[in-house]
Amino acid sequence: MLRKLLIGTALGSGLAFAAHAQDVKEVEMLHWWTSGGEAAALNVLKEDLAKQGFAWKDVPVAGGGGDAAMTALKAMVAAGNYPTASQMLGYTVLDYAAAGVMGDLTETAVKEGWDKSVPAALQKFSVYDGKWVAAPVNVHSVNWLWINKAVMDKIGGTEPKTFDEFVALLDKAKAAGVIPLALGGQNWQEATMFDSVVLSTGGPEFYKKAFNDLDEEQLKSDTMKKSFDNLAKLVTYVDPNFSGRDWNLATAMVIKGDALVQVMGDWAKGEFNAAKKTPGTDFLCYRFPGTDGSVVYNSDMFGMFDVPEDRKAAQVALATATLSKSFQSAFNVVKGSVPARTDVPDTDFDACGKKGMADLKAASEGGTLFGSLAQGYGAPPAVANAYKDVVSKFVHGQIKTSDEAVTQLVNAIEDAK
Amino acid sequence: MTTVTTQIKLTPEHGARPDVSMRSRLQDALPKIVLAPSFAITIVFVYGFILWTVYLSFTNSKTFPSYTLTGPRAYQRLWRWTFESDPPSSWYTSITNMGIFGFLYIFICLALGLFLAILLDQKIRGEGVLRPIYLYPMALSFIVTGVAWKWFLDPGLGLEQTLHQWGWTSFHFDWIKNKDFVIYTVVIAGVWQASGFIMAMFLAGLRGIDGEIMKAAQIDGATTFQLYRRIVIPLLRPVFLSAFIVLAHLAIKSYDLVVALTSGGPGGSAWLPSNFMYEYTFKRNEMAVGSASAVIMLMTITAIIVPYLYSELRERPR
Numbered sequence: 001m002l003r004k005l006l007i008g009t010a011l012g013s014g015l016a017f018a019a020h021a022q023d024v025k026e027v028e029m030l031h032w033w034t035s036g037g038e039a040a041a042l043n044v045l046k047e048d049l050a051k052q053g054f055a056w057k058d059v060p061v062a063g064g065g066g067d068a069a070m071t072a073l074k075a076m077v078a079a080g081n082y083p084t085a086s087q088m089l090g091y092t093v094l095d096y097a098a099a100g101v102m103g104d105l106t107e108t109a110v111k112e113g114w115d116k117s118v119p120a121a122l123q124k125f126s127v128y129d130g131k132w133v134a135a136p137v138n139v140h141s142v143n144w145l146w147i148n149k150a151v152m153d154k155i156g157g158t159e160p161k162t163f164d165e166f167v168a169l170l171d172k173a174k175a176a177g178v179i180p181l182a183l184g185g186q187n188w189q190e191a192t193m194f195d196s197v198v199l200s201t202g203g204p205e206f207y208k209k210a211f212n213d214l215d216e217e218q219l220k221s222d223t224m225k226k227s228f229d230n231l232a233k234l235v236t237y238v239d240p241n242f243s244g245r246d247w248n249l250a251t252a253m254v255i256k257g258d259a260l261v262q263v264m265g266d267w268a269k270g271e272f273n274a275a276k277k278t279p280g281t282d283f284l285c286y287r288f289p290g291t292d293g294s295v296v297y298n299s300d301m302f303g304m305f306d307v308p309e310d311r312k313a314a315q316v317a318l319a320t321a322t323l324s325k326s327f328q329s330a331f332n333v334v335k336g337s338v339p340a341r342t343d344v345p346d347t348d349f350d351a352c353g354k355k356g357m358a359d360l361k362a363a364s365e366g367g368t369l370f371g372s373l374a375q376g377y378g379a380p381p382a383v384a385n386a387y388k389d390v391v392s393k394f395v396h397g398q399i400k401t402s403d404e405a406v407t408q409l410v411n412a413i414e415d416a417k
Numbered sequence: 418m419t420t421v422t423t424q425i426k427l428t429p430e431h432g433a434r435p436d437v438s439m440r441s442r443l444q445d446a447l448p449k450i451v452l453a454p455s456f457a458i459t460i461v462f463v464y465g466f467i468l469w470t471v472y473l474s475f476t477n478s479k480t481f482p483s484y485t486l487t488g489p490r491a492y493q494r495l496w497r498w499t500f501e502s503d504p505p506s507s508w509y510t511s512i513t514n515m516g517i518f519g520f521l522y523i524f525i526c527l528a529l530g531l532f533l534a535i536l537l538d539q540k541i542r543g544e545g546v547l548r549p550i551y552l553y554p555m556a557l558s559f560i561v562t563g564v565a566w567k568w569f570l571d572p573g574l575g576l577e578q579t580l581h582q583w584g585w586t587s588f589h590f591d592w593i594k595n596k597d598f599v600i601y602t603v604v605i606a607g608v609w610q611a612s613g614f615i616m617a618m619f620l621a622g623l624r625g626i627d628g629e630i631m632k633a634a635q636i637d638g639a640t641t642f643q644l645y646r647r648i649v650i651p652l653l654r655p656v657f658l659s660a661f662i663v664l665a666h667l668a669i670k671s672y673d674l675v676v677a678l679t680s681g682g683p684g685g686s687a688w689l690p691s692n693f694m695y696e697y698t699f700k701r702n703e704m705a706v707g708s709a710s711a712v713i714m715l716m717t718i719t720a721i722i723v724p725y726l727y728s729e730l731r732e733r734p735r
Binding site: 067070071074078092095096099185186187240241242243244380381382385386389392393394395396397398399400404408415416 | 479505507593680681684696
């Protein structure tokens with residue numbers, strides 16, 4: 001019985017091998033871009049590849065943060081069934097590369113000049129051990145304010161340049177009877193806001209040392225305490241019902257004019273676009289006060305797996321198309337992020353996009369482009385989640401003082417390392 | 418599992434006789450053949466993976482399973498976290514929540530289920546309509562229950578908002594947003610879902626009680642309260658046990674209810690051990706810690722189920 005089965009399997013795989021002897025003109029792609037705007041953005045890539053004769057096979061796993069997709073990917077890789085590529089975030093790419101399942105795109109990278117055009121900070125996640133293992137699709141930055149212009153005009157506010165001016169602006173909104181700050185009380189949103197607060201309070205050098213290098217001296221410093229105090233100050237401006245709210249509902253509060261401002265990554269712009277709002281006339285995008293000149297980023301990457309020879313051509317085509325200037329522009333215009341290479345023309349982008357691109361270029365050249373700890377680009381997931389725990393417990397009152405918060409942060413990060 | 422092993426023990430003596438025809442031999446073997454696949458699948462996919470999880474909990478597995486044993490480090494961390502109550506560690510929150518949720522959920526479901534069953538058992542008209550109405554929530558998945566109750570309990574959308582619109586503006590009910598009370602909203606939703614099912618179990622039990630005993634008690638002058646207190650409820654003991662087991666395992670695995678209802682609660686204050694396990698294994702890439710917490714959950718269930726099985730098996734010879 002067993003022997004028959006073995007023979008059958010051998011025959012079957014033999015047949016499969018024969019059928020695969022020619023190049024497979026198919027790209028198998030695992031991703032979680034299933035919602036309207038994101039799916040539309042991905043369609044641009046599908047059409048690009050279709051023109052070159054490559055079929056597209058989706059392995060979509062819905063769910064915004066990609067947790068479900070990552071679980072599915074783990075199962076696929078464990079079974080030796082690698083997709084051509086998978087949407088991946090930050091340290092996941094490096095984890096898989098360390099496990100030895102990623103492909104090598106260095107040849108393509110050299111030919112296309114990725115080394116020069118992709119910011120060095122991003123290459124930390126797309127290059128492993130000198131080999132290109134992933135193609136960055138976009139760069140999101142999280143230190144943004146999204147403001148409803150009508151409300152801003154009503155209360156007579158101007159762009160806040162410092163944290164104190166920001167607090168004064170929030171006070172104005174409160175006095176006018178508007179919810180000053182729209183926040184979704186989920187741990188990643190709170191931590192995303194705290195990323196900006198830390199950058200604003202301690203400056204770029206401090207942010208890098210604390211949240212990218214995880215330097216304990218900085219983590220338990222007075223500057224970090226002050227950052228927590230500043231966060232506590234901001235939390236007094238949210239509505240009582242904020243706990244557990246989804247980020248897009250918080251954005252909707254700003255769009256509708258119920259709230260003045262949201263601190264959120266530039267994916268929030270997609271919501272404004274979907275509501276047919278124009279930057280400059282309906283809403284305003286400012287850098288988080290005191291963080292102008294620095295960019296705290298996260299980036300979507302297409303991790304490229306070590307697929308069999310006959311599927312490599314399709315993989316190279318996918319990677320080349322992903323980092324082509326035309327796709328980078330077309331995709332990011334729809335998605336709300338900015339291109340992952342700094343030499344893409346900004347003609348098609350709106351005002352916020354243009355600013356985002358200029359900021360990225362400047363930050364990349366000036367060395368002020370930092371990975372967002374909340375978004376998993378500052379440290380591995382265990383540390384990032386421990387950080388989110390502490391920030392969230394501080395916001396919701398399980399951790400009562402900034403002294404305690406700093407101690408907890410140091411312990412939690414030490415524990416997770 | 419027990420049935421399979423007894424059959425295996427029984428059959429060889431039959432098959433050993435030479436005059437048994439092919440047909441009857443096949444008939445003897447049939448139950449074994451039919452059960453073999455499911456038996457094998459259970460062995461591998463339940464017990465095999467339990468052992469695998471136990472093994473992983475003693476390794477330093479992170480994103481992927483690693484097979485080098487590194488000792489009980491994961492358990493030591495969990496043990497340390499067990500006593501971190503201020504500010505509460507995620508594990509401390511998870512297990513205290515399990516205690517609160519498990520106790521209230523089981524207790525209220527049993528009490529409410531019994532109460533509803535006794536009321537329905539009063540030979541009332543329209544029982545056929547009422548019974549499915551109570552039973553229906555059990556047909557919903559935890560996700561649906563969670564989302565529906567999330568909207569209902571949300572102060573900005575549901576009950577509080579509605580009552581404010583009706584004019585009762587001092588009404589205040591924000592448990593779902595409150596770190597100290599959010600676990601009780603999980604109890605409310607869980608009880609709403611399961612108590613109808615428990616009612617059906619008790620109703621079946623009540624219908625199984627001999628009417629003669631009731632009549633005899635009534636002739637002896639027992640009041641209705643005494644009748645239930647002294648006769649009916651003691652007779653329902655087996656139903657209590659079954660209902661308890663059903664509720665206990667529902668309680669320990671109600672991961673999806675917490676996620677759908679509270680998405681973890683403010684600052685993770687609604688976590689149960691199952692949420693902890695998933696979070697650590699799949700989101701934080703701390704597979705060893707996740708496995709260790711899963712083993713502890715299994716031990717907890719075992720501590721409940723084994724005495725039950727023991728008492729059931731002991732009673733059989735009577």
